[in-house]
Amino acid sequence: MNDPISLPSARILGIESSCDETAAAIVENGRIQLASVVATQIDLHAKYGGVFPEVASRQHILSIFPVVDQALSQAHLTLNDVDAIAVTRGPGLAGSLVVGMNMAKGLALAVDLPLIGVNHLEGHIYSAWVYSGDVFQPPSEPQFPILALLVSGGHTELNLVVGHLNYRRLGGTLDDAAGEAFDKVARLLNLPYPGGPSIQKSALTGNPEAFSFPRARMEGTWNFSFSGLKTAVLRVVRDYEEKSIPLPVEDLAASFQAAVVDTLLTKTMNAAREFKAKEILVAGGVSANRALRTAFLSQTEFPINIPALSLCTDNAVMIASAGYFRFMMGQRDLLDIDVFPTWPLS
Numbered sequence: 001m002n003d004p005i006s007l008p009s010a011r012i013l014g015i016e017s018s019c020d021e022t023a024a025a026i027v028e029n030g031r032i033q034l035a036s037v038v039a040t041q042i043d044l045h046a047k048y049g050g051v052f053p054e055v056a057s058r059q060h061i062l063s064i065f066p067v068v069d070q071a072l073s074q075a076h077l078t079l080n081d082v083d084a085i086a087v088t089r090g091p092g093l094a095g096s097l098v099v100g101m102n103m104a105k106g107l108a109l110a111v112d113l114p115l116i117g118v119n120h121l122e123g124h125i126y127s128a129w130v131y132s133g134d135v136f137q138p139p140s141e142p143q144f145p146i147l148a149l150l151v152s153g154g155h156t157e158l159n160l161v162v163g164h165l166n167y168r169r170l171g172g173t174l175d176d177a178a179g180e181a182f183d184k185v186a187r188l189l190n191l192p193y194p195g196g197p198s199i200q201k202s203a204l205t206g207n208p209e210a211f212s213f214p215r216a217r218m219e220g221t222w223n224f225s226f227s228g229l230k231t232a233v234l235r236v237v238r239d240y241e242e243k244s245i246p247l248p249v250e251d252l253a254a255s256f257q258a259a260v261v262d263t264l265l266t267k268t269m270n271a272a273r274e275f276k277a278k279e280i281l282v283a284g285g286v287s288a289n290r291a292l293r294t295a296f297l298s299q300t301e302f303p304i305n306i307p308a309l310s311l312c313t314d315n316a317v318m319i320a321s322a323g324y325f326r327f328m329m330g331q332r333d334l335l336d337i338d339v340f341p342t343w344p345l346s
């Protein structure tokens with residue numbers, strides 16, 4: 001596909017509701033964020049220690065209309081100024097996906113706009129090239145092949161991005177996703193949901209070398225495994241509890257975080273060398289982690305692209321951005337499409 005700058009201009013309305021954020025955004029030419037609204041349900045799910053699917057779907061129903069409305073007014077646009085509607089089709093929670101999908105279908109029908117179903121993981125990848133205004137300079141154009149590390153609450157995988165919308169999956173986690181490990185370990189340490197930001201905060205005052213936690217190397221594959229690490233943390237927690245010694249929460253958080261970052265960095269670097277990548281891209285909720293960003297930004301072997309912080313966790317900018325490239329490729333979906341709760345990128 002051509003450089004997007006030479007492609008015809010288009011404004012895409014993006015809608016995202018795959019998990020616990022209801023989001024809408026408008027993106028121009030796949031790269032320029034004009035508006036972004038995210039209604040998070042974190043407070044609603046915090047008391048359950050994780051996402052409660054039925055509560056999530058019902059909250060999406062309440063939020064979806066105001067969120068889309070706010071995105072349009074933030075951009076000072078109406079639906080008549082939009083060229084297509086992109087919506088997350090999967091992967092995610094079925095009951096949550098359906099809400100965004102039905103909103104997108106309703107709008108597409110009402111104003112006769114093309115409907116484009118987008119893969120949430122593809123969205124995370126495309127978030128890395130969007131200029132959100134949060135940083136000084138727009139990200140540079142992609143240089144293929146790109147080694148992409150996707151790290152979120154539901155996924156941890158390595159993909160080779162061969163060209164626009166063209167992926168080769170190299171491997172992924174065999175058990176917990178990295179974000180899921182953060183969330184589960186946070187629960188063990190009595191830190192609030194979502195675990196990633198709480199562990200990051202607690203780790204600030206901890207010693208990352210206090211505990212030597214395992215780094216599963218999974219030699220000879222591009223896979224990950226985080227269940228052994230989680231069990232190792234559990235063993236230490238039980239040990240302290242049995243001896244009635246107060247938990248060194250900060251040290252545990254810092255040592256756990258260091259083990260995750262080290263595991264992700266080592267495998268990604270090895271894959272980038274093996275597949276002669278021109279750059280590395282890290283995206284998904286866990287890419288918001290400061291220690292992870294610092295580790296990747298400190299290596300000098302490959303150019304590195306990590307989305308602006310506001311685009312790491314779930315948002316609709318990423319869906320509108322990926323939707324633009326799909327729109328330009330000619331994708332048009334019918335109004336009877338279903339959602340895909342499970343939907344691999346390749």
Ligand code: KG4
Nearest residue numbers: 152153154179196197285286288289313314
């Ligand atoms: O991409 P995302 O918003 O939703 C999914 O597609 O899953 O990722 C959410 C995950 C959660 O597991 C959350 O704990 C993690 O991203 N996360 C973080 C941080 N911020 C969010 N993990 C580590 N450090 C963070 N700062």
Ligand code: ZN
Nearest residue numbers: 152284285314
């Ligand atoms: Zn996500």
